[in-house]
Amino acid sequence: MRVKMYTAIRPDTEISFTEEGLKLTNEVRSLLIRNVTENDYKVISELVAGIDDQKYNSLSQDNKRITELISIINDHHFLYRMKNRSLDRENRTLGYWAAKGLDPYKADRKVTSSKILILGMGGTGSVIFQHLLAAGVKRITIVDSDSVELSNLNRQFIYRKNDVGTPKVMAAERYAREYYGDDLEINNLQKTIRSVEDVEDIIGNESSFDLAAICMDHPTGTITDICQKALLSKKIPCISGGVGIRKGFYGPIICSKQVYKEDLYDRQHGTLYSFGPTNTVIGALMAQEMLEYVAGLDNHATTFNMNFERYTLVAAKE
Structure with missing residues (x-):
């Protein structure tokens, strides 16, 4: 026909x-x-x-x-x-894809059939998870070694007070099924990542992913490089982001082994403290990049730096 x-x-x-x-x-x-x-x-x-x-x-x-x-x-x-x-x-996302110039039903099929990996289910990872589910992504693998703590609840909104003590990946899957039903393929892995081999073990046990989000902050200073090296060796595109007190960054989606200058984005200084709105903003912008990428829109090939005090979003110099 x-x-x-x-x-x-x-x-x-x-x-x-x-x-x-x-x-x-x-x-x-x-x-x-x-x-x-x-x-x-x-x-x-x-x-x-x-x-x-x-x-x-x-x-x-x-x-x-x-x-x-x-x-x-x-x-x-x-x-x-x-x-x-x-x-x-009833599907308001279709109009968004149409406004972007895509065949909305084709874009929607790409999104719903995509397979996504989220490394880290904290402040940004949990927000990305929410947006992917709401947009119709049904196949998501989530990785985190931590259990829910009371201190997480100011910015990680998929968890409840009675989830405290529960592994984050289990609580996240509970959230997904409670709000979006059982027609999902959620693979939850409570796992610590310290090396390229740890990431390769995750990838090796699954069929290929369409995209990965790196949302971990430990080991400090090396975790993004570790994850990127493993993912890109398997030709899995990936995006990373980070949130500080006054600044945050995200992107780009990297599709091949590329070397970026040390000053491509403003390095974030590690801190014990974090704020809900800033995590939500960076997580949501990362989710937008991810969904537009799998739907078929062009990737923004740059890192974006956000200043939360000045309310500015600026593309980093390449």
């Missing part, structure tokens, strides 16, 4: 017709096309719901002006392609 494809205006776009002409606007760009008739506007308005390829080809043959208008709109990144004519309003 042949799949019917549709062309549509991205759902975050407002379209209007005034004396000036046809106007399309979203959060990042605006387009004004002059010398547009009311009839032209009516035809273009059909793109809000979407037109199939058969109708599009018919318009191309019968109305060169409409073809020209659609081409202009597409060149300014206001269109996307999809297999279904209407977006499922």
Whole structure:
């Protein structure tokens, strides 16, 4: 059976017709096309719901002006392609993918079928876990050696007070199944990572991962390098991040063995203390990078430094 494809205006776009002409606007760009008739506007308005390829080809043959208008709109990144004519309003993430220019159903399938590894289920790892589950990721391996402590509860929101003393990975799996059902493949590993071999043992017991998040901070100063070396040797893309009192960083998603300068991101100084909002911000931004990567969007090939006091996010110099 042949799949019917549709062309549509991205759902975050407002379209209007005034004396000036046809106007399309979203959060990042605006387009004004002059010398547009009311009839032209009516035809273009059909793109809000979407037109199939058969109708599009018919318009191309019968109305060169409409073809020209659609081409202009597409060149300014206001269109996307999809297999279904209407977006499922119960799945609000679909509209996000469509607004980014992806076929939302194809992007959603990539996300839901992806297999993710999270190394560390603390402040950032637990936040990433929440966002992956909410976006529909069903296959996640989580690794952490610690048990839940009372001091974790100010920033690690998947754990409850009665989880204190329970291994984090077990409490995290309980959270996932309680909120998102049993249609999940959660592999929880209570394991300490001190060497490349420790990570290789985790990878070796599983089929390949699509992406990994490095969210551990011990051994201090070496854990990220240890994890990256093991993951990249198996061609598993990975992202890391960190949170201090005043600053944080995340990214990039590294897909091959690359050497980064020591000053690519501001080194974080280890501290016993941590704050919920700052962990949430970095964890959420890491999750955004991860989900967009597996959905098919381009990877931001840089590290981002965040200053929590100035509320700034700056790409590091390469």
